[in-house]
Amino acid sequence: MKVSLKWLRDYIDVKLTAGELAESLTMAGLEVKSIQAIGGTWDNVVIGEVIALNPHPNADRLKLATVDLGTEQVTTVCGAPNISLGQRVTFAHIGARLIDPHTGEAIVLEPAKIRGVVSEGMVCSEKELGISESHEGILVLPPEAPIGVPLGAYLGDVILDLDVTPNRPDCLSVIGIAREIAALTGEPLCLPEIHYEETEESIDSFATVNLAEPDLCPRYCASLITGIKIAPSPSWLQQRLNSCGMRPINNVVDVTNYVMLEYGQPLHAFDYHKLKGRQIIVRRAGNGETITTLDGSERALNPDILVIADKEEAVAVAGIMGGLDSEVMDKTDTILLESANFNQATIRRGCSHLQFQSEASIRFDKGLNSGLPLLPLKRATQLLLELAGGRAAKGIIDVYPGKSEPKLISLTTREVKRLSGLKVNIDEILKVLKALGFECQEGDSGSQILVSVPYWRSDIKCSADLVEEVVRILGYEKIPITRLSSPLPRQESGLSLPAQRSNLKEKLCNILTGFGFQEILTYSLVSLEKLQKLSPKLELKLPPLKVANPMTREQEYLRTSLRAGLLATLAHNQKFEQAGIRLFEIGKVFLPQHHPVIASEAKQSQEERELPQEKEVFCAVLSGARAELSWQADKEPLDFFDAKGIVENILNQLGLKASFENSDDEGLFPGRGANIIVEDDKVGIVGDLHPKVTQAFELSNTICLIEIDLEKVLTKLTGTKEYQPIPRFPSVTRDIALVIDEQVSYGGVEEIIQSFPLVTKVTLFDLYRGEQIAEGKKSFAIRIVYQSPSHTLTDEEVDQTQEQMLARLHQELGATLRS
Amino acid sequence: MTLCLEIPGFLNKDNIAWQSMLKQLKDLHAQAIEELNKVDNPRELELWRIRHLGKKSSLTQILRSLAALPLEERREVGAQANEIKRALESSLEEKGKLLQEALLTSPRESQRLDVTLPGRPLPTGRLHxxxxxxxxxxxxxxxxxxxxxxxxxxxxxxxxxxxxxxxxxxxxxxxxxxxxxxxxxxxxxxxxxxxxxxxxxxxxxxxxxxxxxxxxxxxxxxxxxxxxxxxxxxxxxxxxxxxxxxxxxxxxxxxxxxxxxxxxxxxxxxxxxxxxxxxxxxxxxxxxxxxxxxxxxxxxxxxxxxxxxxxxxxxxxxxxxxxxxxxxxxxxxxxxxxxxxxxxxxxxxxxxxxxxxxxxxxxx
The missing domain is CATH 3.30.930.10 (Bira Bifunctional Protein; Domain 2)
Structure with a gap:
C-alpha cells in the first residue's frame, strides 16, 4: 500500500520526519518498505503564470515566454507546443536540479543562450521534474496554483510504501494508517465530515436489493445519484490517485477508488439505466454463465463465484471486478453506488478460479468487517455530488443479514503482564486502545476493562489480540529482556531416541569427515528418470511419491534413495576434480506406506500410516585416486576394501559387530558387493556400483558405494557400554600360513579361528597366490593372538588349541598348513 | 750373547714378565684411549668395544692369563688390569653418551630434510x-x-x-x-x-x-x-x-x-x-x-x-x-x-x- 504523507496530513498532524514516521510504523507492525520523496530536488523551481508569449526572433518553433513569478518577471525560451497565455506553469531558475529528458540523468540548469536569446531559466515538463515520463509538453498546473510558491511546497510529497500484513486490511487505507499514527504519536485524528443533501424521492422507488446468499454477502449498501455529469476528476484527486499508484479514469470511478483508498472499503458504481429490472441480486453464478468484465475479457463463471446480477444476467463479479455492460460511460447520468461486504473465502476462491486479482479483491480477501460499508458509501456519495453534480436519492439501501452485536472482550493489566512481561497500568491501556478507536468500559476492580472492537477492525478476537495492540503501540522496545525461568522439560534417563539419533548422525559426520569425506545435502525431490537409472534394468521397485504441482521435472518425486543425489553430485564434480572424490549424505528417504517392504515395520498410529515413512539413511560414494597426486602418494585407485574399511571403522566406533555376505542389491556389480549384517539383520550394503548405473549417470572410474539404514542401526545400539577389564596376563602371538581352495572365502576361516575362546585377535596379514602354491589354491598368512583372562598361557595350551584349530580348518574348509 | 742377555731375564722370568705386562697394559690403555678419541659414531664405538673390551681383546687375554702368575704378581697385574678395564668401560660409557648427545643435538648432513617438500597428502573432509x-x-x-x-x-x-x-x-x-x-x-x-x-x-x-x-x-x-x-x-x-x-x-x-x-x-x-x-x-x-x-x-x-x-x-x-x-x-x-x-x-x-x-x- 502506497500512501501519500500529504494525504495523511488531511487527517492528522504529522510532526515526525518521514524517516521517524517510517521507523515508528515499522516497529508497530506496519512495515515501511520504502520512502519516496517527490520534489525533494525542486529547490529552485517555483510556480508562475505565463503573462506574455512572443515569437523567437531567430526560430519559428520557439517562443519567448514571460513568466510572472510574483516578485519578478522572467523571460525564457520555450519550445513546448502546449504553452499558452494565462497558464500556471513551473519555472526552474538557473541552478535548479532537473532531469535531462534525453539521458534521464540528473543535471543542474546552467545559463544558456538559445538562438541568440538569453534564457533566464526554463519552464519544465513532468519528465524534467522527475514526476513522470511525460515530455510532450510542459507541465500545466491548475489555475488555483499559487504564483511565486516553491513547487515543492505545492506539489511535493512523500510516498510511504507499506507492507500491510494480511490481518490488517483496515490499514490498506489512508485513514487506517492515520489512525495508527494517531495512536503512536498521540495526535488527534480528524475524519472528514460527511453531509449531503438528498432529494425527496426515496432510493427504494429506484431499486431493490435481494441477497440470495446472505452467508456470502453479509451486507449490501447502495446509494443512488441522478443527473450526474461524467468528466475528468479535478487535478488534486488525480494527483492523489497517482501518488497511490492508481490511474485516474473519470470523476465517478475516481471517487470510488479514492474512497476505497481513504477508508479501505471497495465501492462499485453501476450505470443505473443498464441494470435491467431495477434490481440487484447477489447470487452464485450459474454453471456455464459468462461475463465480460471491465477489462474486456469474457470470463467463464461457476457456482463457486458470487456475482452481482440484475434481473437477467450478471453485471459484476462480486468484490472482484465490474462487468463491461454496466460500466459507467461518458453518457451515464444515473449511478447506483455499491458498498458491500463479501465472504472472504468466496472472494479468494473466485480470484483463484478467474486467475485475477483487483484492488477490491485484495481487500475483500483479507476479510473486511461488515460494519464498514455504510460510512464510505456516504463519503463517496458526498464527493460525487461535489465533483460530478447530480442529486442523491433519499436514503440508503442497507441489507444487512449478517449483522451481529459488537464483540466485548475483557482485558486486565494482569493479562497484559502475563503475556508480554510488560507492567502497564490501566490508564496506559485505555489511552492506547481509545486512540486506536476501541470503546472501553472500565470494570469494577480498576485493573479490568471491557473492550468493544470498532467496526473497521476484523482482526481482534481475543484478549491476546488486545495485548498485542497495547504492547505494539507502547513499543516492543519497552518489553524487558528476561531469561526463561520456567522448569526444564522432563529428561529421559540416558539418551532419548531423538538424542540417540542426533548423536549417531554427529558421530557419522565426525568419522566420515575425519576420513576425508565431504558432506553434501541434496534435494528431497528428484526426477523419476534419476531414480530409474539406479537400476540397471531401469526398473523402479519402490514407486515414489509424486508432487502434484512440481516446479520442474527435475524435482517431481520424493526420493526413495540417496543414491541418485550422490551420484549426480559425483558426476557434476568429476568434471572439475582430478583427485579422488569422497562424498556422503545423511538424509531422509520417503517410502510410501503401501509398500510391502515397510508394511511389517514399526507399528504406527492409523494416521501416521498414511504419511510416507521417512527413514534416515547414510550413503557415501568414493571414487578415483586414493590420494591426491603427490611425490609421495599412494597412486592406487580407491576400491571396495577402502569402502569396507570405512564401514568396519564406523561399526567398530558404534560398538557393533558385523559380518558381510554377498549382496544381490541390483545397484551393485554382481560379485563385488556385500550386505552388512548386524545381529542377523541387514543394515546396509557396501560394494562397487553396477557399471550400467555408472554409465547411466555418466560417471567415470569405479564407484564404491556405502549405504546404511540408520533406523536399523538405531535399533541395534544398546546405548550403554560395559567396561571390560584390561587383561592382566601376557598374550602369545602365533603366525600361521594356510593353503586353501580358491572358492573358500576368508570369512569362514576367521570364524573358525575366532570360535576358540583363547583367541583374542585375528589378523590376516597376507594373501598370496602364485609360485609355490598349487593352481586353484591361495595362501592366507594369519596372525593369531592368544590370551587368557585368568592365567599366563603355557606353550602346551597354545599348541593344543592351535592343533584343534588346524584340525577343524582342515576338516571343514580343507585348509592345510603351508610347508 | 743374546742368550746371555736373555738368561737373567729368564732367570728372573716372573719379574720380567710382570714388568712387561704392566707396560703392555699401560700401552693398551693409552692406545685404546687414543683410538676412542677418534671414534665419532655408535657403529665405530661398538667395534672399539669389541676390539678393546671384547672376548678376544688383549685386555681380556691378559686377564685370562693372570691365573698363571704367582700370587703376588697376579695381585699386582690383576689390580692394574681391572683398573684399566674399569677405566675403559667408563670411557666407553662416557663416549657413548657423548655420541648419543651429539646425534640428538646436531644431526648429520644425510639426515637433513628438505622441509619445503610437501607433506604426504591426506584427504580433507568437511561438513556442508x-x-x-x-x-x-x-x-x-x-x-x-x-x-x-x-x-x-x-x-x-x-x-x-x-x-x-x-x-x-x-x-x-x-x-x-x-x-x-x-x-x-x-x-x-x-x-x-x-x-x-x-x-x-x-x-x-x-x-x-x-x-x-x-x-x-x-x-x-x-x-x-x-x-x-x-x-x-x-x-x-x-x-x-x-x-x-x-x-x-x-x-x-x-x-x-x-x-x-x-x-x-x-x-x-x-x-x-x-x-x-x-x-x-x-x-x-x-x-x-x-x-x-x-x-x-x-x-x-x-x-x-x-x-x-x-x-x-x-x-x-x-x-x-x-x-x-x-x-x-x-x-x-x-x-x-x-x-x-x-x-x-x-x-x-x-x-x-x-x-x-x-x-x-x-x-x-
Whole structure:
C-alpha cells in the first residue's frame, strides 16, 4: 500500500520526519518498505503564470515566454507546443536540479543562450521534474496554483510504501494508517465530515436489493445519484490517485477508488439505466454463465463465484471486478453506488478460479468487517455530488443479514503482564486502545476493562489480540529482556531416541569427515528418470511419491534413495576434480506406506500410516585416486576394501559387530558387493556400483558405494557400554600360513579361528597366490593372538588349541598348513 | 750373547714378565684411549668395544692369563688390569653418551630434510555449510535448555495450516506457496511442509508443559528459484510452553541467540509482525552486516536484515492441543538457516547450497 504523507496530513498532524514516521510504523507492525520523496530536488523551481508569449526572433518553433513569478518577471525560451497565455506553469531558475529528458540523468540548469536569446531559466515538463515520463509538453498546473510558491511546497510529497500484513486490511487505507499514527504519536485524528443533501424521492422507488446468499454477502449498501455529469476528476484527486499508484479514469470511478483508498472499503458504481429490472441480486453464478468484465475479457463463471446480477444476467463479479455492460460511460447520468461486504473465502476462491486479482479483491480477501460499508458509501456519495453534480436519492439501501452485536472482550493489566512481561497500568491501556478507536468500559476492580472492537477492525478476537495492540503501540522496545525461568522439560534417563539419533548422525559426520569425506545435502525431490537409472534394468521397485504441482521435472518425486543425489553430485564434480572424490549424505528417504517392504515395520498410529515413512539413511560414494597426486602418494585407485574399511571403522566406533555376505542389491556389480549384517539383520550394503548405473549417470572410474539404514542401526545400539577389564596376563602371538581352495572365502576361516575362546585377535596379514602354491589354491598368512583372562598361557595350551584349530580348518574348509 | 742377555731375564722370568705386562697394559690403555678419541659414531664405538673390551681383546687375554702368575704378581697385574678395564668401560660409557648427545643435538648432513617438500597428502573432509550452522544454532539453544527433535517433511494440511490458525482460504495462505503431494480422489491432502511450525502442534499433542524444544529441518515452497529463493531450505523452529512464559522471555532468548551467532556488537531489532499462529507476533532483524545500518542493496536500504519470525503461541493453537491458554503461555519462533551463512560469508546465491559444487563446499 502506497500512501501519500500529504494525504495523511488531511487527517492528522504529522510532526515526525518521514524517516521517524517510517521507523515508528515499522516497529508497530506496519512495515515501511520504502520512502519516496517527490520534489525533494525542486529547490529552485517555483510556480508562475505565463503573462506574455512572443515569437523567437531567430526560430519559428520557439517562443519567448514571460513568466510572472510574483516578485519578478522572467523571460525564457520555450519550445513546448502546449504553452499558452494565462497558464500556471513551473519555472526552474538557473541552478535548479532537473532531469535531462534525453539521458534521464540528473543535471543542474546552467545559463544558456538559445538562438541568440538569453534564457533566464526554463519552464519544465513532468519528465524534467522527475514526476513522470511525460515530455510532450510542459507541465500545466491548475489555475488555483499559487504564483511565486516553491513547487515543492505545492506539489511535493512523500510516498510511504507499506507492507500491510494480511490481518490488517483496515490499514490498506489512508485513514487506517492515520489512525495508527494517531495512536503512536498521540495526535488527534480528524475524519472528514460527511453531509449531503438528498432529494425527496426515496432510493427504494429506484431499486431493490435481494441477497440470495446472505452467508456470502453479509451486507449490501447502495446509494443512488441522478443527473450526474461524467468528466475528468479535478487535478488534486488525480494527483492523489497517482501518488497511490492508481490511474485516474473519470470523476465517478475516481471517487470510488479514492474512497476505497481513504477508508479501505471497495465501492462499485453501476450505470443505473443498464441494470435491467431495477434490481440487484447477489447470487452464485450459474454453471456455464459468462461475463465480460471491465477489462474486456469474457470470463467463464461457476457456482463457486458470487456475482452481482440484475434481473437477467450478471453485471459484476462480486468484490472482484465490474462487468463491461454496466460500466459507467461518458453518457451515464444515473449511478447506483455499491458498498458491500463479501465472504472472504468466496472472494479468494473466485480470484483463484478467474486467475485475477483487483484492488477490491485484495481487500475483500483479507476479510473486511461488515460494519464498514455504510460510512464510505456516504463519503463517496458526498464527493460525487461535489465533483460530478447530480442529486442523491433519499436514503440508503442497507441489507444487512449478517449483522451481529459488537464483540466485548475483557482485558486486565494482569493479562497484559502475563503475556508480554510488560507492567502497564490501566490508564496506559485505555489511552492506547481509545486512540486506536476501541470503546472501553472500565470494570469494577480498576485493573479490568471491557473492550468493544470498532467496526473497521476484523482482526481482534481475543484478549491476546488486545495485548498485542497495547504492547505494539507502547513499543516492543519497552518489553524487558528476561531469561526463561520456567522448569526444564522432563529428561529421559540416558539418551532419548531423538538424542540417540542426533548423536549417531554427529558421530557419522565426525568419522566420515575425519576420513576425508565431504558432506553434501541434496534435494528431497528428484526426477523419476534419476531414480530409474539406479537400476540397471531401469526398473523402479519402490514407486515414489509424486508432487502434484512440481516446479520442474527435475524435482517431481520424493526420493526413495540417496543414491541418485550422490551420484549426480559425483558426476557434476568429476568434471572439475582430478583427485579422488569422497562424498556422503545423511538424509531422509520417503517410502510410501503401501509398500510391502515397510508394511511389517514399526507399528504406527492409523494416521501416521498414511504419511510416507521417512527413514534416515547414510550413503557415501568414493571414487578415483586414493590420494591426491603427490611425490609421495599412494597412486592406487580407491576400491571396495577402502569402502569396507570405512564401514568396519564406523561399526567398530558404534560398538557393533558385523559380518558381510554377498549382496544381490541390483545397484551393485554382481560379485563385488556385500550386505552388512548386524545381529542377523541387514543394515546396509557396501560394494562397487553396477557399471550400467555408472554409465547411466555418466560417471567415470569405479564407484564404491556405502549405504546404511540408520533406523536399523538405531535399533541395534544398546546405548550403554560395559567396561571390560584390561587383561592382566601376557598374550602369545602365533603366525600361521594356510593353503586353501580358491572358492573358500576368508570369512569362514576367521570364524573358525575366532570360535576358540583363547583367541583374542585375528589378523590376516597376507594373501598370496602364485609360485609355490598349487593352481586353484591361495595362501592366507594369519596372525593369531592368544590370551587368557585368568592365567599366563603355557606353550602346551597354545599348541593344543592351535592343533584343534588346524584340525577343524582342515576338516571343514580343507585348509592345510603351508610347508 | 743374546742368550746371555736373555738368561737373567729368564732367570728372573716372573719379574720380567710382570714388568712387561704392566707396560703392555699401560700401552693398551693409552692406545685404546687414543683410538676412542677418534671414534665419532655408535657403529665405530661398538667395534672399539669389541676390539678393546671384547672376548678376544688383549685386555681380556691378559686377564685370562693372570691365573698363571704367582700370587703376588697376579695381585699386582690383576689390580692394574681391572683398573684399566674399569677405566675403559667408563670411557666407553662416557663416549657413548657423548655420541648419543651429539646425534640428538646436531644431526648429520644425510639426515637433513628438505622441509619445503610437501607433506604426504591426506584427504580433507568437511561438513556442508548448512550442517555447520545448524550445529551452531542447535548448540546455542541446547545451552538454554532446549531439546532437539525432528519431524516429518511430508505433512497433513491440518498440521501445516489448519492447526496453526490457517484454515482453507485464509489470506495468510498467500504467505506459503505449497508443494502438494499427488493423492488419490477422496484422500486427505498431504503436502511438503512449508515451514517447520507443524512440529509445534505435534510436540504439544505429545508432551505436556514444560516444553522447551527446537526443531531443525527442511521446508519446501512452490517457488521459482533465483539468487534469494530456493524451493527447499532449512528452518529451525523453537517452542517453549509453560506457566508464566512471556514475550520478555522470548525477547531474552532471541537476543541471546543473536548475541551468540552475530556477536555482542550487532544491533538487534524486535518489532511487531503478524503470523497467524502467534499473538502477539514478532519479527527479529539484525543490523545489516554489509552496511552496518547505513542502508545498502543487501538490506533494501532499510539498514536491517530480517532473520526470524516469532511470537506468543496463539491461545486458539494452545486450546486446540488441550493446553489451557488461560493457565499456560508459550512462545514460538522460526528462523531461516541458510540466511545466516549467506550473510556471514557474503554468499550471494542461495542455489549454491544444494547444487553441491565441491569448489563451493570446500570453502567452509
Amino acid at each position: 555449510p548448512t550442517t555447520q550452522i545448524l550445529k551452531e544454532i542447535c548448540d546455542v539453544f541446547k545451552s538454554m535448555g532446549f531439546q532437539v527433535i525432528e519431524g516429518p517433511d511430508v505433512e497433513w494440511d491440518y498440521y501445516n495450516f489448519g492447526a496453526l490458525n490457517i484454515p482453507q482460504h485464509h489470506p495468510a495462505r498467500d504467505m506459503f506457496a505449497t508443494l502438494w503431494i499427488d493423492v488419490g480422489m477422496g484422500e486427505k491432502a498431504r503436502l511438503l511442509r512449508t515451514h517447520t511450525s507443524p512440529m509445534q502442534i505435534r510436540l504439544m499433542e505429545k508432551e505436556r508443559p514444560p516444553i522447551r524444544a527446537i526443531v531443525p529441518g527442511r521446508a519446501y515452497r512452490y517457488e521459482a528459484t533465483d539468487a534469494t529463493h530456493e524451493s527447499m531450505f532449512y528452518q529451525v523452529e523453537g517452542l517453549a510452553v509453560d506457566k508464566g512464559i512471556t514475550l520478555a522471555d522470548l525477547k531474552g532468548t532471541l537476543f541471546e541467540f543473536c548475541r551468540c551467532i552475530f556477536g555482542e556488537e550487532r544491533k538487534v531489532r524486535f518489532r511487531c509482525d503478524y503470523f497467524p499462529f502467534v499473538e502477539p507476533g514478532v519479527e527479529v532483524a539484525i543490523g545489516c552486516l554489509a552496511c552496518n545500518g547505513a542502508g545498502c542493496r543487501l538490506c533494501g536500504y532499510s539498514g536491517w536484515l530480517e532473520i526470524l519470525g516469532a511470537g506468543m503461541v496463539h491461545p486458539d493453537v494452545l486450546a486446540r492441543v488441550d493446553i489451557n491458554p488461560k493457565l499456560y503461555s508459550g512462545f514460538a519462533f522460526g528462523l531461516g538457516v541458510e540466511r545466516i551463512p549467506m550473510l556471514r560469508y557474503g554468499i550471494d546465491d542461495i542455489r549454491l547450497f544444494y547444487s553441491n559444487d565441491l569448489r563451493f563446499l570446500r570453502q567452509f
